[in-house]
Amino acid sequence: MTHENSDERKDGKRLREINLTDSEWDLLKDLLQVLGPFEEATRYLGSSYYSTHSLMRHVVETLKGFFKSASIDNESHNYNNVEERDAFNNQDEEEDQ
Numbered sequence: 743m744t745h746e747n748s749d750e751r752k753d754g755k756r757l758r759e760i761n762l763t764d765s766e767w768d769l770l771k772d773l774l775q776v777l778g779p780f781e782e783a784t785r786y787l788g789s790s791y792y793s794t795h796s797l798m799r800h801v802v803e804t805l806k807g808f809f810k811s812a813s814i815d816n817e818s819h820n821y822n823n824v825e826e827r828d829a830f831n832n833q834d835e836e837e838d839q
Contacts, residue, residue, distance in 0.1 A: 779808050 762770070783801045787794045 775812075779805055
């Protein structure tokens with residue numbers, strides 16, 4: 743086996759390890775739904791030229807209402823198939839081989 747083929751196999755293995763599974767993509771979609779309202783609130787409060795203290799209560803109440811209704815409408819999700827992993831967790835071991 744040439745050194746080049748060995749590198750290609752290592753690259754292929756690394757790519758398979760860092761690609762997201764369908765469950766992980768579903769989790770990311772759900773995270774976007776959760777974090778989206780916070781982004782909107784941050785942009786809204788950050789774009790004001792004046793003190794935002796008076797707007798805070800309204801924004802917080804809006805966020806609470808959004809999440810309260812979302813928790814009632816939301817079906818339970820099962821993320822048991824999503825494993826914790828780091829794209830770099832075995833990097834040192836592979837370099838030694």
